[in-house]
Amino acid sequence: MRASLLPILLLVMTATCAFAQSSAGSDLIVVGNDVGKDRLTQKELRDHFNARYNFWKNGKPVVVVLPAPKSPSAPKISEAMYERSVTGMQKFWLSVVFQGRANPPVFTESDAETVDYVRKTPGAIGLITSDVPGHRELRIAID
Amino acid sequence: MIKKFWMCVVFIVAHVLARPFDAFAQEGSKRINLRMFGHTEYVVRPDTGQWSQYFSLGEQDFFVTARITDRLSFLGETVVRFSVMSATSFLPSIERAQLKYDYYKNHSVVLGKMHTPLNYWNDVYHHGRLFFPSIDRPTSFSYFIPLHTLGIRLQGQNLGPLGLGYDLVVGNGMSSTDFMKLSPHMSFMAAAHIKPFYGGQFTISYYRDRISEGVSGVHVGHSHSGSGYKGIVDFQLLSLSTVYFGERLEILNEAGLNINTTDSTGTVENFSNYTYVGYRFKDKFVPYVVSDLMLVDRQEMHSPRTQIWHVGAGMRYEMSHLFNIKLELRRSTGLNYAVEPSSYPEAKRYQIKLQFSYGF
Numbered sequence: 370m371r372a373s374l375l376p377i378l379l380l381v382m383t384a385t386c387a388f389a390q391s392s393a394g395s396d397l398i399v400v401g402n403d404v405g406k407d408r409l410t411q412k413e414l415r416d417h418f419n420a421r422y423n424f425w426k427n428g429k430p431v432v433v434v435l436p437a438p439k440s441p442s443a444p445k446i447s448e449a450m451y452e453r454s455v456t457g458m459q460k461f462w463l464s465v466v467f468q469g470r471a472n473p474p475v476f477t478e479s480d481a482e483t484v485d486y487v488r489k490t491p492g493a494i495g496l497i498t499s500d501v502p503g504h505r506e507l508r509i510a511i512d
Numbered sequence: 513m514i515k516k517f518w519m520c521v522v523f524i525v526a527h528v529l530a531r532p533f534d535a536f537a538q539e540g541s542k543r544i545n546l547r548m549f550g551h552t553e554y555v556v557r558p559d560t561g562q563w564s565q566y567f568s569l570g571e572q573d574f575f576v577t578a579r580i581t582d583r584l585s586f587l588g589e590t591v592v593r594f595s596v597m598s599a600t601s602f603l604p605s606i607e608r609a610q611l612k613y614d615y616y617k618n619h620s621v622v623l624g625k626m627h628t629p630l631n632y633w634n635d636v637y638h639h640g641r642l643f644f645p646s647i648d649r650p651t652s653f654s655y656f657i658p659l660h661t662l663g664i665r666l667q668g669q670n671l672g673p674l675g676l677g678y679d680l681v682v683g684n685g686m687s688s689t690d691f692m693k694l695s696p697h698m699s700f701m702a703a704a705h706i707k708p709f710y711g712g713q714f715t716i717s718y719y720r721d722r723i724s725e726g727v728s729g730v731h732v733g734h735s736h737s738g739s740g741y742k743g744i745v746d747f748q749l750l751s752l753s754t755v756y757f758g759e760r761l762e763i764l765n766e767a768g769l770n771i772n773t774t775d776s777t778g779t780v781e782n783f784s785n786y787t788y789v790g791y792r793f794k795d796k797f798v799p800y801v802v803s804d805l806m807l808v809d810r811q812e813m814h815s816p817r818t819q820i821w822h823v824g825a826g827m828r829y830e831m832s833h834l835f836n837i838k839l840e841l842r843r844s845t846g847l848n849y850a851v852e853p854s855s856y857p858e859a860k861r862y863q864i865k866l867q868f869s870y871g872f
Contacts, residue, residue, distance in 0.1 A: 421670040423614045430582040430614075452759070454795060460833035463871070464643055466545070468636050469587045469610065469626075470669060472579050473545050492582075 397449055397498060400484055400507040403429050403491035408510045417494060418450040420462075420471040425492060433474035434483050434495030435462075442480060442498040450496070480504075549573040549871040551641040557863040569594070570867075573607075573639050583614045591639055606690065607639060607660070612667075622665040625690060628658050629665075629679040629703055630717040631766050632753035633786075641869040645762060645788050645798075646826060647840045648865075651806045652784035656749065656770045656815045658686050658719060661699060675707030685721040686747065695724035705753075715753035723747050723814065741813040746773040762790040762798065772814050780809035790828070798828040802842075821845045838867045 399414060405427030409417075416422060422431050436443040438455050447458035466473045475490075477483045480497035484504045487493040497504060551570035556563060571593040578586045589608035594601055610624035629635040633650060634657065637643045653659065663683025670677065685699035703717035723745040748771040756763045770782040784807070790800030804822040808815055826840030844861045 416670075421618075421675070423618055423620075456795075456830070456833045460830075463833055464636065464640075466577060467575065467640050467643065469577075469608070469612065469622075472585060473543075473577060475543075 397446065397496050398500075398504065399494065399496055399509040399511055400487045400504050401494040401509045402487050402489075402507055403427070404494055404509070405429065406509075408512055410512045414511060415450060418496075420465050423471075429492030430472075432472075432490055432493040434486055434490075434493055435474045435476055436483070436496075437476040437478050440478055442496070445498055446496045544578045545576065547575040547871060549575060549640055549642050549869075551867055551869040553647075553868070554866040555863065556865075558861060569602075570641060571639055585612050585614075586610070587612065589639065618669050618671060620667045622667055623663075625660055625662045626665060626681075628661045628681065628683075628701060628719070629667075630658070630701055630719050630749065631751040631768070632713060632715055632755050632764065633766055634659060635715075640871075641867065642834070642836060642871045644838075644869070645764060645790055645828070646800060646802045646824070647838050647867045648804075648842075650766055650784065650786035651804050651820060651822065652766075652768055652786070655806065655808070655818065656747075656782060656784075657768065658699065658721065658749070661685075661701070662688065662690055663698070670707070677705045677707075679703040679717075685723070687721075687723045693724075695722070697722040697724070703751075711756055711758045713753070713755040715751070715755075717749075717751045719747075719749040719751070721747045741774070741776070743774050743776060743813065745814045747814065748772070760792050762788070762792065762800070764788040770815075772812060774813045776813055777811040780811045780813075782809055782812060782815065783807045796830045798830070799826070800828065801825050802840075819846070834872055835868075835870045838865075838869070840865050840867075 399409065405425045417431055418433055418435075420433070424430055435458070436446055438459060443455045443458075447453055447455045451458045451461060453461070462474055465471045475486060475493070477486055477495070480499050480501045483495040483497050484501045484507065487495045487507055488503065494509070550572040553568040553570055554565070555568055556565045558564070571591045574590045574592075576586075576588045580586060587608055587610050588606075590604055591607050592602050592604045595603040606625060608625055608627060610622050610626045612620050612622045614620045627634050627638045634653070637649070638659070650657075661681050661683035663681055665679060665681040667680075668676070668678045679701070680703075681699075681701040683699050683701075684693050685695070685697060687693065687695060699719065699721035701717060701719040703715060705713055705715040707713045750769045750771075752765075752767045754763070754765040764787070766784075766786040768784040770784075771779060772782070773779045783805075785803075785805045787803045788800060790798045792798045802822070802824040804824075806821075807819050808817050810817060822842055822844045824840050824842035826838055828836055828838045830836045842863045842865070844863070
């Protein structure tokens with residue numbers, strides 16, 4: 370009986386490790402403007418990046434800011450938020466917008482542009498991979 | 513039920529009017545997106561006893577979205593496609609023109625012409641060949657699926673841990689045009705779906721309409737030719753969608769039960785079932801198989817009396833999210849009193865299609 374449980378235990382451990390590696394907490398920085406909170410859970414972060422919510426709890430519209438396909442941070446962010454390639458992330462959003470169920474995200478060419486856009490847009494949330502000047506007051510902690 | 517629906521609509525309109533109008537003047541929230549989708553095909557098939565081959569220019573789809581205010585948005589889709597009514601063989605058609613107002617969290621009201629959200633395919637793909645998992649949509653879409661509705665819709669999505677969603681639609685119905693109708697009857701549709709896990713979705717819906725004088729307007733399948741019946745048809749459609757699009761495995765099943773009642777033949781039942789199974793490898797390649805069955809009753813008075821079964825196998829190559837190529841071999845078998853393939857009743861027909869789908 371114990372021997373039969375071992376593979377299941379290994380499978381669960383492997384899945385847990387895989388999830389931990391793909392979490393946004395390690396090397397991605399979350400920036401947001403007037404989103405009604407300064408901390409988000411991993412699940413909340415992913416839900417917002419996966420077009421599951423139209424509005425924040427404070428009533429501001431959710432504006433997702435993503436890296437353009439050729440941005441250096443695009444592969445890392447698409448893997449962390451969508452567990453897909455950059456093409457997969459683009460396809461996901463194209464499909465959701467085509468359905469008419471969500472507003473399209475904003476694509477930026479660099480981390481600096483992401484920070485700049487988020488600063489100017491209440492309700493905007495984005496991810497950056499480098500220490501861009503001015504991002505600290507926008508930073509959102511991830512639990 | 514209809515009365516409650518309209519009370520709800522009145523409540524929402526009152527809610528909209530009660531909001532401060534300065535929210536509508538936020539220029540910074542205006543955003544417009546323009547896109548185009550299209551496809552071209554190369555087809556090989558046996559018509560009149562010998563093989564034929566040809567290129568075919570598919571639908572050219574002009575798609576626009578605009579965020580007018582934080583809560584109000586517009587979606588428009590105009591398609592130019594083949595039509596025997598045109599001297600150039602192509603005519604434009606407004607496929608969607610809808611205003612959406614997000615009145616509370618994930619709850620919205622949609623007004624205008626929309627894709628009837630009665631099953632996954634019609635809600636998610638419709639004209640977007642770029643998104644189609646296989647080359648063609650289910651056969652039933654050309655017969656008894658009410659593709660569009662011009663009316664009003666209450667929508668909710670991603671509610672609770674199961675990702676519950678609902679759609680309630682009241683519209684002009686299948687016998688109307690986009691401009692008017694002569695009947696007092698409205699169509700009604702209720703749909704619910706859940707997304708219990710990543711990539712999975714289950715949808716159930718019920719649609720009812722009272723079709724006046726057997727008229728098939730612009731909101732049914734585009735190749736629907738009608739049966740010529742001039743009586744009133746009480747049209748009901750129950751649809752079920754089962755979907756899983758995972759990292760590798762892709763499964764889609766669309767089932768429909770259409771119940772039509774007329775004074776002439778009483779109640780008849782028509783059935784359709786489309787199944788797609790694909791498996792992704794090396795990120796861009798998806799080999800797949802398709803089964804598409806449609807059984808229309810012998811006593812049916814509204815839809816063409818067709819019984820046909822398509823089976824196919826193909827490969828989809830996704831070069832990017834804006835371009836893909838599909839190659840599919842399909843075998844169509846007319847069952848019993850089949851009308852289609854019209855030139856080969858009772859016969860089997862093979863068809864090879866190569867489709868290039870693009871968007872930008």
